[in-house]
Every structure is written in C-alpha cells, then in structure tokens.
Amino acid sequence: MQHAVETQSLTRVFRPKKKKEGKVVTALDSVDLRIDRGELFGILGPNGAGKTTILKILSTLLLPTSGKAYVAGFDVAKDLLEVRKRINMVSGGEISGYGLLTVRENLWMFSQFYGLKSKEAHRRIDVLLDRFGLRDKDKEKVRTLSTGQRQKMNVIRGFVTNPEIIFLDEPTLGLDVNAARTVREFVVDWIREDPNRTILLTTHYMMEADELCDRIAIIDDGKILACDTPHNLKKLVGMNSTLTLSVGGLNDINDFGSIPGIGNFSSTKDAEGNATSLRFILEDESAVSDIVSTVLGKGSKILSLQKTEPTLEDVFIKLVGRGLE
C-alpha cells in the first residue's frame, strides 16, 4: 500500500548568507520515515531538533538539500499542486488571518484558496465552530479573541478543507488545559472517522505524544533516534512497571512470591501496624489481576493502588542522554 508520507534519506542543510554570519546547520540528517494512511504519527523532540523542518518540506514550503519526500505518493519537490490539494497544516502560536475580519470571514477566506464553494465552506465552518465551542464567536473580530480561541480558529482553518493528510506543528502550544484537551479530542475523533486520513503531529509534550500517537519518532539534532509505538519505545528503556499497594488486614505474604509475572516484591508494615505496603516489580502486566485477587482472597482490603510505568521521557533520556526540555 502507498504510504501517506515517505521520506528517503531526507537531509536539509541551512547555510548562512555569508560565511562570517554563522555556521552551517544540518537541520535534518538522512531522515527515513514511512507513515501509513490512517496513522496518527508523532514526531517528538526538543526545540531545534528538526521537527518543523520536516513539516515545512512535506508541506512544499522548503526544498530538501538531498533525499526525497513523498506525500500521498507525490514528490514534494516536483508535484507541488498534487501535494497541496491533499494537505493542510496548523502551527501552534499561529497568528494568521486578519484581525479586522470576523472568525467566520477568516475561515471562509482561507477556504477560498482551496476552491471550496461558499455554501459548502460555511456548512463545514458551522460544524467545526460547534465542535470547538466557538459558534458564539463567529461574528467576533479575530483581534478580540483570546489566545486559546484564536488557536482553536487556526485548527478549524486547517481542518475545514478536509485534507487527506494534515500536519500539526505543536498544535496545543501555549493553550490552557481545556483548550488543549478540546484540540486533542477532536484530533482523535477526526482520524477515527475515516481510515484514509492521516495526521503527522510534532510536539515536545510527551504526554500528548503518548496519549495521541499510534507511532512516534524521536528526533534530536536532525536524526531519527527511534521510531515505534509508545508501548514498544518504553520497552527500550529496559525498566519494568511497578505496582504499589497499601493493604489493610494483611497477615500472610507468602503466596505473593509464586504469582507468575512478578520479578520481585517487597512488603513494609506502617508504624501502627494497620497497613502493609506491597511493592511488586512486574515482568508481565497480566500479573496485576492475580495480585489483586490474591490480596482480596486473603480477606484483606486494598486501601490504595498505584502502577508506575516508564515514560517517554525515560526513553528520550536513554536515547539522547538528557531530558527533553
């Protein structure tokens, strides 16, 4: 099957206008990516890692120095119009549009560059304004909107043309919790509605990448360091999950050692002797239900339960040797 996005040894070098003015920057270094249709694919990396450069090349705004990039099977350096018909892009912190136009007018204006009939454009705008809770703002001038409202409008701008492939460049950057959640929920719903839709998302929010993405590529200094599902990436760390329980009325801990899937466990009584803290190293996630059953089978009461997993930050630190921020 044709990939939604494919890059082959994609390299981008920025050279200063004059040698004295700065150094040569290799923003992308032989990047190979294959993103299938229907995927919500994330690129995770710190500022300056090359995330936005990839998107600029894929959206035909920048030429690669060497290598190839294809979007929906079309070469981004040659088949510009075919690529452009199928894509759109939304960037975090975007201030596009005109402040003296209303929200609806701005969205309509951008839809016209994609050849949408006005009636159809307004129908889609209505649906999306409702979805993002901006319906009551559609006649407000854009310059009166808050940052969150403006970013929601920008997200609508990207989706109103119903692209096959959309590039989201840090779409929740600077948004409050509620606005960011609205955007994330919409993104997930949108891609699930049609298996031919594809999203390429760049972010440096690990939780966002973990929550949204089917697969994630971790990038640093223009190089892809790893590319896999969030679950498999976490396995790279070599850390097991841990399960910690606080249990009341537990007198016998002998059976816990024989539960399959447990690497190790420890127990500690609190000072009053009323509760026991149990900590299990899990080699197999399915051991959780057996542990809970065993505790309850002894007539004990679970007071609290916490499962801790390695994070994408642990993965990043292992791969790069420093944190993401």
Add this chain to the structure above:
Amino acid sequence: MSESPLKSNLRAIRGRAYPRLIGSTREPSWFFFDVVLPLFTIAGYAYVYRFLEADAEFIGYVVLGGAMTAFWLNILWSMASQLYWEKEIGNLSLYLMAPTSRMSILAGMAVGGLVETTIQATATVVVGVIAFDVIFSLGSPVTLIVVFAVTMIALYGMGMMFASLYLLLGREAYHLSSLMMEPVYFATGFYFPVRSLGFWAAAGASIIPITLGLDAMRQLIFPVGADDAFLSVNTEIAVLCVLCVVFMVLARYALRYMEHLGKTTGRLTLRWQ
C-alpha cells in the same frame, strides 16, 4: 477540488480581495486619513496656482493628481509591501501552501486594493471639485475609462512585481518605499503637467504607469489639457498596454523566482530571515 482551475482561482482572487474590500467599511477613519489629509497638499498647490493667476484647469490638474496619489501610495504600502507583511504575520506560508496560483493571491490583493483606493480617490475628487470649484469637460468617457483601466492594470502589475522584490529585500522594503514616494510624486507630474520636465525626463518617468495615465486623463477631462500634453492619448494608451504586459510577465517571473529562492534558502517561512 474537482472544479475547473479557473473557478478555483477566481475563488482565490475573491477570497484575498475580501479583506481589503471589507476593510474600508470596518475602519471609517480612512475618510479622514485618506481623503481629508491629502486635501491639504492639494489645497497648497491650488492656492499657489491661484496666486499666480494660472488657468483654472491647473487647479483641476492638482485635484486629479492628488486623487491619483492614493493609487501610488496603495501600490507602495499595500501592494509592494504586502507579501512582506504577510510573512511577518504568518499568512505567507499558508498562501504558498494552498493549491492555487500565487498570481491569484496577488491579483486578489490588487483587485481589493484597486476597488478600495478607487473609492478613496473618487471621494478626494468629489471633495476637491466642491472645495475648489473645478470644472470638468468630459469629451470621451469611454476613452477615459480605457485610459484609467490600462493605467490601473499596468500600475497594479507593477505593484505585483514589487511585492516579490520587496519580500526578497526584507526589512529594507520600508526604506525602498520611502525612497520611491516623494521622487515619484515629482517625476510623474502629480501636481503639474509632466511635459514641463522635458521630453527625456518625462519619458523616463513614464516607466511609472501613472505618468502617462495622468497625462492622458488630463487631456480627456480638461479643455486645454492637450496643450500641456506630453504625448497623444492614443500613444499613451499604446505604451500603457505594453507596460501592462511587461509588468504582468515580470510579476509572474519575480514571484516564481522569489518562491524558488525562498524554498531553497528557507527565507520564505522563517520570519527572522
């Protein structure tokens, strides 16, 4: 996107023209800044001509020239500088990413600016005529419309060409606009017949389409205009037609060159470059 490219591009032109068309209704202060304030300059020249007891037509020349300055200002500050502004506010990359002709985007800017400025210029003429009791004698309205049309097409073609060049110049664009404002006011004969400059200076100034357009309009509107004419109306229409083609072709070439250079160097999308 299954529609014909022509329809799609017409939609793009309409879309980009819209902010300019609607802008004047949202910002009524334009009447003060774009009509009332320029009247002071017009009044200054008008009183000089009156003091010198020049023919009444000269005051008409000044009113017409004063109205036409609005188009030149629109070219400099709203057409030529526009792509640079669009880059600064983040719209340029969205325009370039859209599946439409870049010339449609520029044409939309031009159409919007032309309509907006025509309203301003008409208001200036009306106020100027009332204030200074100017008498027009319009012999051939059709020829006047033709002259105005080819002047505007050539002028906005020049603006479309400048838009790409300004983008390449970046922040230097401000200085270029300032540099081209007053000398062009002088050389194109906004407030006096350009023939006064001598043939070769007037011929050089004719690269700015307003020079010939204004000269032709004066001949068509004022009875003694032909006496002060630089070239005949028909010759000026012919030269303006050539300028239309030249500037449109150059605009297209400059836009392609700018886009390619920008994509090669990254200067199109990085605001600080």
